[in-house]
Amino acid sequence: MSRRARMLFALVLAPVMSLASMGQALAEDAQRWAVNMPKGVTPVSNAIYDIHMIIFWICVVIGIGVFGVMFYSMYAHRKSRGAVAANFHENTTAEIVWTVIPALLLIVMAIPATSALLSVYDTAEAEMDIKITGYQWKWQYEYLGEDVAYMSELTTPEEEIYNTAPKSQYYLQEVSQALVLPAKTKVRFLITAKDVIHSWWVPDLGVKKDAIPGLVNETWAYIEEPGIYRGECAELCGKGHAFMPIVINVLEKEEYNAWLGKKKAEVAAVRELAKKTFTLDELMAQGEIAYNRSCAACHQINGEGIPGVFPGMVGSAITVGDVKGHLDIVVNGKSGTAMQAFGGQLSEVDLAAIITYERNAWGNATGDLVQPIDVLKFKQGQ
């Protein structure tokens, strides 16, 4: 084989080969080559699926009729076959018929559509409430009335996204903490956003709702099957739009209650941890993890930011300047910019670790050490 032929062969084969290798990663996954929407695990998602199929089949039947007539005349009324053109160009009866029949079909479609929509909107009598807040680019879940709230961020490492490491099975569909919900419980979601508009979409739940800053939307789900369900942000929200997945872990009710109890204890433990004193190495190690998860999307792993959009942190006035100014911007954010107030999002330990990391990484050798207790004091206005 000549060199050029080999190259051509490789070019054609490469996609096929990579499909095959991806196939191994997804060998167990039935979702490959999916052509239809999931039926889902809630009454709403089932109703949506049914109405989707009804409309689909009506369209198929109409399509067969219209294209059938069309293909027939394309075949039978060809000039090359000796067809002579007729001269009719009006037929009031036909025109009335094909106005009335579609109108009737629309009514047939509107009835089940209306009843499905009613069930989408039926948020009454919920047994529990979850508040979901969209951030650039992560979700916050708050168990209302339970004092449990946490952020849920993408954990797929940068190396997988930029192809220096093989992609794992749940590439871009794995998060730091999944939303945990009980099965067979009517859960109401209150959805809002901090900065720009996001949209919370979980296909298996038949739930999609825009998260809009300054406005709280509501929707609901009654999940019949325990399991793990994955979804995405569906409204363009900036550069991390594709990188803020949703993962829901649905447990049986008793397991859920046990989880909630454990979670509450954890919250208390984290608060306690804030009083401990850490070494520079501990904070740097923790800081790198937390920074890469919560800060690197904008300021980049190398701390250089994106010129003109997100400021760099290498030798910047904030990261090598006054510690108080650094604390202020991380904890309180900066109005009118994309810099969020992380004081309410992250634990004191993470905040202290991130600030310490930023002041000592990438050649910012200030040697400053910020302890969780410093962050706590700063937050309390001391």
Added chain:
Amino acid sequence: MAHGPAKGIGRWLFTTNHKDIGTMYLWFSFAMFLLGGFFAMVIRAELFQPGMQIIRPEFFNQMTTMHGLVMVFGAIMPAFVGLANWLIPMMIGAPDMALPRMNNLSFWILPFAFALLASTLFMEGGAPNFGWTFYAPLSTTYAPSTVNYFIFGVHIMGASSIMGSINIIATVLNMRAPGMTLMKMPMFVWTWLITAFLLIAVMPVLAGAVTMMLMDINFGTSFFDAAGGGDPVLFQHVFWFFGHPEVYIIILPAFGVISHIIPTFSRKPLFGYSSMVYATASIAFLSFIVWAHHMFMVGMPIGGELYFMYATMLIAVPTAAKVFNWVSTMFRGSLTYETPMLFAIAFVILFTIGGFTGLMLAIAPSDVQYHDSYFVVAHFHYVMVAGAVFSGTAAVYYWLPKWCGRMYNETMGKVQFWISFIGFNITFFPQHFLGLAGMPRRYADYALQFSDWNMISSIGAFIYGASQLLFMFNVIRTIKAGTPVSEPKTWEGAEGLEWTVATPAPYHTFSTPPEVK
């Protein structure tokens, strides 16, 4: 200037001739089509495999935004304005457009608008990255610093469109040959007349939307900022009040083109002329009262949602009537399949498929799963590409012999058709599957279960992209070296005043109006 064109560059800069201006519009739009197509190729190349290979996510967002803006405002709309310039005076027996100097102006401000828009790609902060729908607050509080260039560019495009529409309305209403009553006008003229009214009604609304953005960004107002008593949802209402009529602005002239080509190659008059006119008018009317079906997920009260669902479903009735009319025109005709006819038939099939998915999208409960997914991307490319672009291509093949007095290469035209048709369907049909399986639109990267269909879609996109280069080659070859034709009527079954003048069409036609019986 009375007899022929001036010489040199001055001919194009100062021309008030409808044919010259039409030609410039068409070349400009084709250039924009290639630019927008290039952006699409970048997008599809990045989506060929999961992971970020070629570009970074922030640049990906700039690509999707610029692709949409350039294709809608730079490629499709000017293309149909170009066709209108060339054809409307010739179809109604007028010597030129009604307001020729304004015609020159409305073209020449367009390149500036797009130069301004494209220059942002090279500025700090980058090009607009908030999608062609530019929802606030992503496009206001969180916008890159170049957003003001975008706003200014949109204002210029809007001014150009409004001037173009005024010109078309004045031409059609005041300059028809004696005896050409409204109900004798060719369908292309009718659809453009209605489109022009739509444009005058909604382009100022777009201008209003971007002006409010401008004020929010630079002058501290809060139309769209909840903090100051505004509402980001208001932006979406204003935008789609423009945006929904906009999609009919794009498709109605395409309907007009198809209503010429199908009768010609069926050798049979258009079926149901008057019902076509009424259907076009009712589609235009309905376009004003359905805008919020783009916003089913923002949290509307159920009454509003039901109203917009029912109203949207109603659009299916006049649209279906049009499709039935085209099929009935073909029925018992005497059909031949030259390139324009192939594109026209593909238009009817693919547009109908786009119509079906449109009907599915109108169903508010199932829109929960379709909204902002690749299903929507597939839907609007079926109506925008297979609708507007296919009909534009058909129009060029159909009228090119009349414009330049040379025949295009039929074999090359057919080859280009088949490559386009196959490439288009490989690109966009799998996107229905991607959307239903749960892939949101405007994603720079995706989960592994979407890999297979994305790769196929990308391969189709490269095929479709290549077919456009063949189209360009065929057109240029025709102009330079096509077989000369001189019959006034290029096509056996063609009807209309434009086929009564000499071929190629002289620089001035109908200086004395023809008599229409």
Added chain:
Amino acid sequence: MDNKPNRSLLVKLLGGAVCMFLFAMFVMPPLYDMFCEVTGIGGKTGGPYEVTEAGVDVSRTVKVQFVATNNAAMPWQFSPKVYEVEVHPGEPTEVAFYAKNRTHRDMVAQAIPNVTPFNAAEYFHKTECFCFNQQPLKAGEEADLPLVFIVDRDLPKAVTTITLSYTLFDITSRAGDSLAQAN
């Protein structure tokens, strides 16, 4: 070529375009606000409510929940003092939200209310609310922000839970401008 009819048509159509522009800029926003208030789109509630007639519907209770959100970089601590209360329709109820300016600078905030389900918005009346005014807090200052509300007796029977949500926006720079203007 007769230019007169063309000119007059040009003027009319340009006039139409200008009218549509003015319509978008100056009619659509207030129209939308009015529409929201009437239909409860977006869960918007009205301004201060005048109590018309006393009369408590003791035959049923409605659960009212309170939710607080900080927008963007708003660093205050902001939360309801109680998460939920049970009330009878027609009965005035007082609750409070806690706010603390944790920063080292004086700030001004504006709370934007929102009621879900949306069809309850027009039946949820506030006679007194911190959201009617801007809220200034000095550096480190804290405050209880009061709210008195009445659930209308005409509230649809199907609604048993109402969620009142406030989003707190930092409007320090904006308020500064208006202060400077006032001085």
